[in-house]
Amino acid sequence: MKQEFIDRLLTIVDKDNVLLDEPMSRHTTFRIGGNADVLVEISRDEIVDVIKLCCSENVPYTVLGNGSNVLVGDKGIRGVTISIGKRMSNITVVSDVIKAEAGALLSRAANFALNEKLSGMEFAAGIPGSVGGAVLMNAGAYGGEIKDILVSADVLTPEGVVKCYSCQDLDLSYRHSRIMDEGGIVLSAEFRLTVGDYDNIKSLMQDFNSRRIEKQPLNYPSAGSTFKRPKGYFAGKLIEDSNLRGYKVGGAMVSEKHCGFVINYENASANDVRVLMEDVSKKVYEDSNVRLEPEVRFIGEFE
Numbered sequence: 218m219k220q221e222f223i224d225r226l227l228t229i230v231d232k233d234n235v236l237l238d239e240p241m242s243r244h245t246t247f248r249i250g251g252n253a254d255v256l257v258e259i260s261r262d263e264i265v266d267v268i269k270l271c272c273s274e275n276v277p278y279t280v281l282g283n284g285s286n287v288l289v290g291d292k293g294i295r296g297v298t299i300s301i302g303k304r305m306s307n308i309t310v311v312s313d314v315i316k317a318e319a320g321a322l323l324s325r326a327a328n329f330a331l332n333e334k335l336s337g338m339e340f341a342a343g344i345p346g347s348v349g350g351a352v353l354m355n356a357g358a359y360g361g362e363i364k365d366i367l368v369s370a371d372v373l374t375p376e377g378v379v380k381c382y383s384c385q386d387l388d389l390s391y392r393h394s395r396i397m398d399e400g401g402i403v404l405s406a407e408f409r410l411t412v413g414d415y416d417n418i419k420s421l422m423q424d425f426n427s428r429r430i431e432k433q434p435l436n437y438p439s440a441g442s443t444f445k446r447p448k449g450y451f452a453g454k455l456i457e458d459s460n461l462r463g464y465k466v467g468g469a470m471v472s473e474k475h476c477g478f479v480i481n482y483e484n485a486s487a488n489d490v491r492v493l494m495e496d497v498s499k500k501v502y503e504d505s506n507v508r509l510e511p512e513v514r515f516i517g518e519f520e
Contacts (some may be wrong), residue, residue, distance in 0.1 A: 218254050218296075221464075222274050224255070226297075229266045236257040236305065241289040241517070244281065244300065246345055248396035248438040249487050250289025252434035253279075253298040260304045261318060261404055263376060271297055272377075279516060280402050283322060286354065291487045292518035301349055301402075314368060319349025319403045323356065331422065331449050334377070336413030337366045342422040343429045347443060349403035351398050354512075355389040364418060368407040375400040378501065392445055393428035395427050434472040441509050443494065444477065444509040452509055453477030456497055459504045466493035479513075489520045 218237075226235060235257055242251030254460070257267060271278040277296035305320035308329050315335065315487065317326045327342040340361030344351065352370050356365050367384040374380055389397040396403065413451075444452040454477040456462070464471045467489030470482035479490055498509045 218276075219515050222270075222276060223255070225274075226255070226267065229270065230257055230259065230263050230360055239298075239442055241284075241293060241298075242418070245284035245287055245289055246438060247284075247288055247439070247440050247481055247485075247490070249291075249485060249490065250294055251291045251293030251487075253294040254296055256298045256300055258300045258302060258304050264301075264305075264402070264438075266300065266375065267297070267299060269377065271456040281516070282320065282350040283344040283345065284346055285347075285517050286350060286426075286512065287514045288440060288487055289489055290515070290517035292520065294517040295354055297449070299433075300345065306347075307402075308499060313412060315410060316405060316407045317348045318405045319347060319352075321348045323348055323351050324347075325508070327422065330408075330410055331415065331418050332412060334415050334418065335410035336418050337354040337361075338408065339418060339421040339425060343426045348406050352387070352403045352406050353394055354392050356392075359428070362389070366408045366410060368409045370406040371404040372396060373404055379404065388495070407455035425449075432475055434474040434478050437472070437482060439480045440477050440513045442477050443479040444498075444514050445512045447507050448505055449507065450505075451477070455501045455505050455507055459497075459500045464493065464497070466490075466496065469493045471497065486520075491515070491519060 239253045239256040241253055242248050244405050253344050279294050279298045281298055281300050305318045308317045308321050308326055315330055323341045323344045329336045330338040340359045344356055346356055347427055352476050369381050370381050371381050446452055453476040461471050462476050463473045468480040468483040468485030469489035470480055472478040472507050502508050
């Protein structure tokens with residue numbers, strides 16, 4: 218990375234928020250990944266100017282939220298990694314509508330709703346992602362999805378224009394949105410909830426979290442559910458039926474607690490995870506004639 222580019226970047230973002238040669242294992246829930254050339258912890262006021270700078274200098278950029286649904290390659294990420302996190306995480310409420318910036322954790326937004334005695338976001342309390350990532354992929358759990366409560370989202374388009382999309386505009390479906398097809402960056406989102414009883418909301422959140430703790434391998438680093446749910450099937454059940462519970466490649470393993478999760482069992486590399494996922498997909502297809510698609514996004518350079 219040229220020093221001239223870094224100098225220009227530092228006129229936009231304070232030096233404390235520009236990290237050089239940053240290990241991405243510190244920024245993903247898998248705790249895996251090589252180094253990013255430059256990682257910028259961004260605010261909403263800065264993001265447009267940083268992207269304009271990257272485009273004008275032909276420097277590639279990658280956008281990262283909470284790092285909970287990604288696998289970063291062992292060779293890291295070239296160019297600039299834009300981290301949408303704590304500097305872009307404000308949450309406010311007006312009546313029954315919560316507005317959250319993209320870097321706010323979904324769990325924090327759900328707890329904010331609880332404290333405001335607003336119901337509808339309970340399903341999201343244990344999802345380990347950010348609001349931006351949740352809108353991007355229409356995150357869901359326990360019968361609830363983002364599309365059920367989303368009013369609108371502010372999106373920075375690839376052309377550098379901020380647009381407000383309604384929920385209908387975003388074409389949300391299972392782990393999909395039009396942003397995934399067209400590109401763009403979620404900046405914030407508004408959710409309409411319903412007034413409820415604090416104790417009832419809290420009880421439902423606790424029930425979901427208890428079920429999550431009971432069934433999911435939360436004591437190991439992972440990216441959450443590794444594969445999308447095939448229509449008419451459950452990925453974990455198909456993997457279990459192929460006798461792959463506990464299957465290992467290097468330090469990566471199909472969780473013995475829940476076969477739908479690939480975990481970083483023992484200092485796994487990104488390549489370990491990738492090869493394991495390929496092996497699992499191949500075996501399930503051979504056994505069940507069902508093709509598993511990754512829910513985890515692959516970012517950066519792999520071996």
